[in-house]
Amino acid sequence: MAYDEFLADRIRRVLSDKQIYFSELKMMGGLCFKVDNKMLCAIFINKDYGDSLIMARIGENAYLNEIKKPECLSMDFTGRSIKGYLYITPEGFDNEADLEYWLQLCLKFNPLAKASKPKAKKKKNQLNKSTHETF
Numbered sequence: 001m002a003y004d005e006f007l008a009d010r011i012r013r014v015l016s017d018k019q020i021y022f023s024e025l026k027m028m029g030g031l032c033f034k035v036d037n038k039m040l041c042a043i044f045i046n047k048d049y050g051d052s053l054i055m056a057r058i059g060e061n062a063y064l065n066e067i068k069k070p071e072c073l074s075m076d077f078t079g080r081s082i083k084g085y086l087y088i089t090p091e092g093f094d095n096e097a098d099l100e101y102w103l104q105l106c107l108k109f110n111p112l113a114k115a116s117k118p119k120a121k122k123k124k125n126q127l128n129k130s131t132h133e134t135f
Helices: 005-017 060-066 096-112 124-130
Strands: 023-027 030-035 038-046 051-057 072-074 085-088
Touching: 005 030, 005 038, 005 096, 038 096, 051 096, 060 085, 060 096
Parallel strands: none
Antiparallel strands: 023 030, 030 038, 038 051, 051 085, 072 085
């Protein structure tokens, strides 16, 4: 498992307590939480950092304030920081109030976020060639 199941349960509980409808998507070795078909946050175990991180989608305005905190890391895949997203280290979500704080920032930005364009569906014959079922 490439993400912390206990952390996933904590996030599920916070979102459920707030009566937020959400979905989950396993991706890139982690787990993404989506609200209104838009990424809210994701969790994964970062091999370089050596622990679980939350990838929070909070928008550029909040990013400018929050990135100054010691529990925040800039998010970059290519050596260039991606504004509006940041990584939260475990010190930043150790207690429930802190976890709720980050999730609330993500929820606040979510209505302003753009949804990803849906991927084109595979043709039926291509789908049959690339998948197999086991019983």
